[in-house]
Amino acid sequence: MGLVGSGGLGLRREPMLSSRIFIWQHFTRLTPDEVLEATPLFHPVWADADPEDITFADSHTAHGNFRAWAQLTAHTRTGRARVDQELLRWAFSRLA
Structure with a gap:
């Protein structure tokens, strides 16, 4: 079940x-406020992310959809110290 x-x-x-x-x-x-609250708790890759980058990702690809956040997270786990807009743009290109 x-x-x-x-x-x-x-x-x-x-x-x-x-x-x-x-x-x-x-x-x-998720509402934009819920995205900012939940995403850093969802996965360590987002824990230190700039809130502006989280908002950028949500407005460009995730749109409050948690499944989309999971897909985006899988593409941002590159070993870089921090998620930034350069990495996000690269990840967006992999989601299409």
Whole structure:
């Protein structure tokens, strides 16, 4: 049994899959303030990031979507000491 986000609507049409879902959960986008609060706690790569860079990333690619933040995080784990806009622009190009 597990949790399914709003993308699980197709599962509801499949009785064999739908019956295995314990709780249907709808997720909404994070607000800009929630992004600034949650992102540094989400992964160490964001812990020391400049809030302006977090806002830059959110406005250019993540748009409050936590799944998008997870994808972006995977691309920013390069071993650099700190996330900056140069690294973010490179990561954005990998997401397309």
